Amino acid sequence: MTVTLDPPVTTEAPQRDARDVVRRARQAPIRHRRRLVAGLVLAVVGAFAARVLLGDYTVTIPDFVRILGGEQIPGATYIVMESKLPRAVLSVLVGLAFGIGGAIFQTTLRNPLASPDIVGVSLGASAAAVSAIALAGWTGWSVSLAAVVGAVGVALAVRMVAGDHGGFRLVLAGIGLAAAMQSVIQYVFTRVDEWDVQLVLRWLTGSVNGVDWPTIGLLAVVLGALLPATAWAARSLEVTELGDDTARGLGLGRGRTDLLMLLGVLLVAVGVAAAGPVAFVAFLSGPIARALNGGRTTLLAAGLVGAVIVLAGDHAGAYAFADLNLPVGVVTGAFGAPFLLWLLARGPLNGHRGRRAA
Structure with missing residues (x-):
């Protein structure tokens, strides 16, 4: 009489299958993000x-390459x-x-309304730049520096008013300061010399026209x-x-969030x-x-x-x-x-x- 024994039951295969499922689940968003970025x-x-x-004056790709190589093409260059x-x-x-x-x-504050346009950071930069042009007579790099200082100043003011609270309280504080900055801009605009009107309008609307290569290089x-x-x-x-509470529970200090906000x-x-x-x-x-x-x-x-x-x-x-x-x-x-x-x-x-x- 022959007795056949079943193979021993092992949990290795189910565990391997579970690991494969988890690995694929983790890799799917990564692959999607890579395809999106590409x-x-x-x-x-x-x-x-x-x-x-393209545009009113079209340029062919060979001519564009020749221009980048330093060749002078009348008009096109x-x-x-x-x-x-x-x-x-x-x-x-x-x-x-x-x-x-x-x-x-938007991500740090968990609110899509908490963008620099809404909470006054952009308007703070504009108000500082317009004030530097109209009231101090500054030009060039000094106006750009004033814009940076204005943006950082408004961001710090919003953060102080909102305290440790985020969300709508910070957005409301930002909207209030944005209104104040808009009032400053309107007042300063009445004091602008007629020769500076075009420059001030650029700071009020936003334009990429007329910027020189040194400015672009500095920005880069x-x-x-x-x-x-x-x-x-x-x-x-x-x-x-x-x-914030969950982040602190996971060991993430407030300093990292504040640093990320400052960089933003x-x-x-x-x-x-x-x-x-x-x-x-x-x-x-x-x-x-x-x-x-x-x-x-x-x-x-x-x-x-x-x-x-x-x-x-x-x-x-x-x-x-x-x-x-x-x-x-x-x-x-x-x-x-x-x-x-x-x-x-x-x-x-x-x-x-x-x-x-x-």
Whole structure:
């Protein structure tokens, strides 16, 4: 008589299957984020190419390469190197700064309304710059520095008024200070000399036109320092989204959040210092990037979305209307206002379903 024994029962196979399921679940969002970033990079490249090569004066790709190589092509070289290319490069840099800075505000404070446009940071920079031009007679780098100081000052004031509370209390404090800054701008505008009206209007609307290469180079250097620091500080961003109490329970100190907020303020401030307060870019970029990423926050995607918005807005402002060249801030403001109304009408504004704002 032959007796057959069943193979011993082991839990190794079920455990291996469970690990595979968990691994795939973790890798799926990462793969999606990579595909999203790659797609947005292609969108930025396409918008950049359209801004430089197309328009009233078209430039072929071979001619563009020859111009970058230093060859002088009558008419084309001046248009590309002094108008189209600097505007496109500045649009990318400013879009990155506004997009990442706005996403930091909205994510850290867990409220899509808590963007630099709404809480007064951009207006603080504009008020300081306009005051420096009209009242002190400053020009050049000193005006840009005043804009940075103004943005940081308003951010600190909002933080002090709101105290340890976030959410709507900080937004309300920011709206109040934004109204005060708007009053300052309106008063100072009445004191502006007629020769400075165009310069002041640039600070009120936001424009990438007429910026020289040294300014663009300085902005690139500053962003080269701020962006790596932001990437390091943002490693704990997902924990910060859970709220202050949960973050402290997980060992995340308040200092990391405050550092990330400061970096967000500086990113927005240098963007305003270079191009003025381009309306609603910081406000739009974060929610669009979250929607494209399945509701998850990604600062890089927000920055790329901001770059696409500024590039497309500048191109539309320059060529969408015959005999009319609109600043990019006018175009983004026209599209951003309906988005704000839609966001207000859609329901809870704390950015997390089922979670109340602090």
